[in-house]
Amino acid sequence: MPSPHGPRRARIAFSDSAAKxxxxxxxxxxxxxxxxxxxxxxxxxxxxxxxxxxAAGPQLREYADEVEHVRLLYWVTALRTVVVVAYLEV
Known part of the structure; x- marks a missing residue:
């Protein structure tokens, strides 16, 4: 039976540089x-x-939202429960 709250979302964490x-x-x-x-x-x-x-490290991914003018570089942990943002542009 599907969850009444929808799919579980990954937690967001920031690298030190992204936090700055x-x-x-x-x-x-x-x-x-x-x-x-x-x-x-x-x-x-x-x-x-x-x-x-x-392939030695985590696979970096890029998400760009052209409407909101946001760009994120991130990687996802092995269990897909945490997204670590390495870099952001707004």
Whole structure:
């Protein structure tokens, strides 16, 4: 039986550099746009495009929302329960 609350969302965590970028956001419009993008990624961590690179580390992905002008670089933990944002642009 499906959950009445919908699919489980992944938690969002920020790397140190992304946390510093987050602290620099000042306008409510930027914060709102970022929040919307984070919800999209937390509901479907596979939504972003894989970034080609080494298979040695976590697979980086890029999610870009052209309407909200937000770009996220992130990776997803092995169990798909946490999305770690490495870089953000708003």
């Amino acid at each position: 970028q987050l602290e620099s956001l000042t306008s409510e419009a930027e914060i709102h746009a970022l929040d919307r993008a984070l919800v999209v990624v937390s509901v479907d961590p596979e939504v972003g495009e894989p970034i080609p690179g080494s």
